[in-house]
Amino acid sequence: MSPKHEHLKKKIREIKNYPTAGISFKDITPLLEDKQSFREAVEGIANFFKEKQVDKIVGIESRGFLFASSVAYLLNTGVVMVRKKDKLPSQKILREHSLEYGNGSLEMHTDSVVPGEKIVVIDDVLATGGTAEAAIKLTEQLGGQIVGTGFLIELPLGGREKLKQYSIYSLIQY
Amino acid sequence: MSPKHEHLKKKIREIKNYPTAGISFKDITPLLEDKQSFREAVEGIANFFKEKQVDKIVGIESRGFLFASSVAYLLNTGVVMVRKKDKLPSQKILREHSLEYGNGSLEMHTDSVVPGEKIVVIDDVLATGGTAEAAIKLTEQLGGQIVGTGFLIELPLGGREKLKQYSIYSLIQY
Numbered sequence: 001m002s003p004k005h006e007h008l009k010k011k012i013r014e015i016k017n018y019p020t021a022g023i024s025f026k027d028i029t030p031l032l033e034d035k036q037s038f039r040e041a042v043e044g045i046a047n048f049f050k051e052k053q054v055d056k057i058v059g060i061e062s063r064g065f066l067f068a069s070s071v072a073y074l075l076n077t078g079v080v081m082v083r084k085k086d087k088l089p090s091q092k093i094l095r096e097h098s099l100e101y102g103n104g105s106l107e108m109h110t111d112s113v114v115p116g117e118k119i120v121v122i123d124d125v126l127a128t129g130g131t132a133e134a135a136i137k138l139t140e141q142l143g144g145q146i147v148g149t150g151f152l153i154e155l156p157l158g159g160r161e162k163l164k165q166y167s168i169y170s171l172i173q174y
Numbered sequence: 175m176s177p178k179h180e181h182l183k184k185k186i187r188e189i190k191n192y193p194t195a196g197i198s199f200k201d202i203t204p205l206l207e208d209k210q211s212f213r214e215a216v217e218g219i220a221n222f223f224k225e226k227q228v229d230k231i232v233g234i235e236s237r238g239f240l241f242a243s244s245v246a247y248l249l250n251t252g253v254v255m256v257r258k259k260d261k262l263p264s265q266k267i268l269r270e271h272s273l274e275y276g277n278g279s280l281e282m283h284t285d286s287v288v289p290g291e292k293i294v295v296i297d298d299v300l301a302t303g304g305t306a307e308a309a310i311k312l313t314e315q316l317g318g319q320i321v322g323t324g325f326l327i328e329l330p331l332g333g334r335e336k337l338k339q340y341s342i343y344s345l346i347q348y
Contacts, residue, residue, distance in 0.1 A: 015263045027263050029283055032243075033230060033252040042247055056207060062236035066255075069206075069240040070247040073216055078207040079240060089189045089201050109203055 005044055005171045011037045012153065012172070026153055026174070028124055032066060041171055042067060045122065045150040046074035048169040052147045055117040056080050060106070060135050061087070064123035067152060071122055080112040080119075082135045093141055097134035104131065108138040115143025126151040126170055129159030136166065179218055179345045185211045186327065186346070200327055200348070202298055206240060215345055216241060219296065219324040220248035222343040226321045229291040230254050234280070234309050235261070238297035241326060245296055254286040254293075256309045267315055271308035278305065282312040289317025300325040300344055303333030310340065 011031035018025040031037045045067060054077050059068020061083045072079040085094065085105040092107045113119060121135045126149075136146050146166055154160065154170030185205035192199040205211045219241060228251050233242020235257045246253040259268065259279040266281045287293060295309045306323050313320060320340055328334065328344030 013264065018263045025263050029255060029262070029264070029286065033254055033286055035230075035246075035250055035252045038246065038252050039250065042243075059240070062239060062257075063255075065236060065239040066233070066243040066253060069216075069244045072209075072212065073244040073247060076209055076213065078209045078212050080207055081203060081237075081240075083236075088203070089192050089199050090187065090203070112203065112207055 005040065008037055008041065008172050026125065026155070028063065028152060031152070041152055042070040042074065044171045045152070045169065046071045048150060049075060049120050049148060052120070053118055054120050054147060056113065056119050056144075058082055058108075058113075058119055058121045058135055058139055058144075060121070060123040060131055063125075067124060067150070068122040071120075071150065075120075080108065082106050082108050082138060093138055095134040095138050095141075098128060098130040104134075106131070106134045106138065108135075108142070110142065113139055113142040113144040117144050118147045119144040120147055121149045122151070123149075124152045126154045126159040126163075126168070127157045129157075129162035132159065133162055136163070179214065182211055182215065182346050200299065200329070202237065202326060205326070215326055216244040216248065218345045219326070219343065220245045222324060223249060223294050223322060226294070227292055228294050228321060230287065230293050230318075232256055232282075232287075232293055232295045232309055232313055232318075234295070234297040234305055237299075241298060241324070242296040245294075245324065249294075254282065256280050256282050256295075256312060267312055269308040269312050269315075272302060272304040278308075280305070280308045280312065282309075282316070284316065287313055287316040287318040291318050292321045293318040294321055295323045296325070297323075298326045300328045300333040300337075300342070301331045303331075303336030306333065307336055310337070 013027040057072040148167035187201040231246040322341035
């Protein structure tokens with residue numbers, strides 16, 4: 001929650017009335033496509049968790065994968081996929097959740113997390129916190145220990161309150 | 175096409191009759207979740223392209239994002255999302271293509287690639303080559319120069335023949 005990365009906002013494109021009227025969507029594609037900004041973002045998120053002895057990063061499909069995998073690489077951990085319903089091929093658990101606009105279901109393979117492993121959940125945007133909470137609960141159901149959650153962008157839509165019992169890091173706040 | 179990474183096959187889980195009868199699906203989740211294997215895979219793909227002065231990595235939704243972003247980080251490039259239809263929020267181009275099982279449509283933002291940029295297209299699996307070809311054509315339509323394509327896994331389903339005019343790297347071959 002420092003203003004250090006505030007300048008990255010100029011690489012976030014705001015799209016009015018998307019996906020529905022009244023929403024100003026934060027499009028992260030210009031940031032991803034700019035090598036310095038992408039690098040700063042990934043290193044900024046990884047840096048926050050580097051002393052935590054993280055075992056695995058849980059990434060939320062699909063934009064979350066972009067940050068989860070590079071943060072996992074930097075922290076020298078494995079990366080676990082949390083995917084939308086019916087995408088994972090093996091034995092799995094499911095959790096339903098609310099989204100900023102609508103509802104969703106997320107799944108995780110039952111062998112993706114070993115009890116006691118230290119886990120960081122990563123997504124691109126923290127909005128209501130429903131998606132991240134679902135990924136956290138799936139992780140905890142398998143015995144994983146959540147050491148924190150990391151996001152590129154944090155929107156003032158209740159996510160920080162919903163996840164208040166966890167350590168939350170966001171690079172850019174609106 | 176060297177057997178150097180052949181040992182990573184033990185981290186690929188084969189799932190019989192998924193997603194349809196007669197298909198033996200290659201599940202990459204155990205590889206992703208094992209930190210040494212994940213690291214070896216990402217570094218192996220990046221290493222192949224490191225002398226090519228790549229400007230951007232194009233990653234194909236959604237498992238492709240996991241390799242595209244970490245390879246982009248290693249090569250110090252930006253990463254471009256190619257997404258399924260109706261997922262990208264800004265001005266875009268679309269390409270329809272065939273899949274190993276079924277059909278699909280992929281989209282790319284029109285400002286994601288600048289004419290003359292050197293691009294590597296990354297996905298998790300090369301099967302028929304239809305998906306990668308669509309991402310290549312989208313890139314070329316915007317004036318990008320394809321310097322190659324990289325995959326974790328290559329299946330003998332015609333992809334190498336379909337993409338024969340391009341430089342193809344796969345870490346593991348079946």
